[in-house]
Amino acid sequence: MVGLFSVLVLWAALVWRALPALRRPAHRGLWLTVLTATVAITLFQPGVVEWFVRAGASAHLVSLTRNELGVLSAGLVLLFVVDTVRSRRLRTFVILGLAAAMGSLLVLDRIGVEQSASHMALQGPADPSTLYWLILVAAHLLGDAVAVVVCWDYSRRAEDRDLVGSLRLFAAGSVLAIVFWSGYLFNLCFHTAGTLPCLSLVISVHGLFRAGSLLVPTATACARSASDLRTTWRLWPLWRDLVVAVPHVTLTKPQRSRVQDVLRPRSPLSLQAHRQTIETYDAMLELQQYVGPDAYEQALLRARHAGLYGDRLTAAALAGALDQARRAKLAGSPPSAPRPLPGVDRGSTTTLLSIARIWPAVAGRTAAEPGTPG
The missing domain is CATH 1.20.1070 (Rhopdopsin 7-helix transmembrane proteins)
Structure with a gap:
């Protein structure tokens, strides 16, 4: 046999x-x-x-x-x-x-x-x-x-x-x-x-x-294809929310769902994963002009109270600060001097995926907290 x-x-x-x-x-x-x-x-x-x-x-x-x-x-x-x-x-x-x-x-x-x-x-x-x-x-x-x-x-x-x-x-x-x-x-x-x-x-x-x-x-x-598929799938919610707030950084508008984005890609998966990674970082850099003075510190404090630590703590704090900046941008707040977020300037795909992993749980909470700009 x-x-x-x-x-x-x-x-x-x-x-x-x-x-x-x-x-x-x-x-x-x-x-x-x-x-x-x-x-x-x-x-x-x-x-x-x-x-x-x-x-x-x-x-x-x-x-x-x-x-x-x-x-x-x-x-x-x-x-x-x-x-x-x-x-x-x-x-x-x-x-x-x-x-x-x-x-x-x-x-x-x-x-x-x-x-x-x-x-x-x-x-x-x-x-x-x-x-x-x-x-x-x-x-x-x-x-x-x-x-x-x-x-x-x-x-x-x-x-x-x-x-x-x-x-x-x-x-x-x-x-x-x-x-x-x-x-x-x-x-x-x-x-x-x-x-x-x-x-x-x-x-x-x-x-x-x-x-x-x-x-x-x-x-x-x-x-390689599995890695590109994983990157595209996990990155999609973060990418979609950020490019909606900063539309000029993307070449194509997001589709209705990430299932469509994966099953009917507009470009090869390798190119799509690479493009979405770059566009997400571009949007993050743009949104640093809308980060509140203490947005990162508040998000860090909330993440600690939630029992997070290590890389998850950092990712949750970055996600919270980005969500606050995204909401401020969508609300029409004027830009200010950029407030760099830790780790964003290095362009690490690992950091980006860590933020994307925790993004659905964090997005939407920042604006509900009292005292948060935007």
């Missing part, structure tokens, strides 16, 4: 990331490497092998194809990591070695077929010869061992955070591949068939890591 899930996730990741990865040289080699590995892992699933057999292909042919694609995948892994060091000579050496390994498997398989009928299980070797399997396992171990070293080292020096995440997940998948092929070689030498279920689980989890290495940019984009 884990193997089937791993295969489905791999194919979904490949389809999802096909166009973006093929357009970027830094991710193209990774995508092609995962593609060949995915085809090989797919042909390793017993249900897939049985389907091909029922369709008319021999189990021997399926197994041979899987092994050839596995060696190709290992060679592409080496090419992928060689490209990071930009050595043409090393690249040529890897290509020649890959061609020799794949050609050797075909020759050895042909010799084995001519000498005797191949007797095997669905997940067994295409040819029982020792040399055949030594070449296959050595190709995988070499490719994955180099991938672990180079991917991890390069990820520590790369500046692209998505590429760093992809390389590290790819390295983790290569570690699991080393475990799988080492265990498979041990099983072939000592006939410990009881380890096969554990090895199948290892190679399935390896597939999930390979899929994860492709989906890092997608995960980053989703996290």
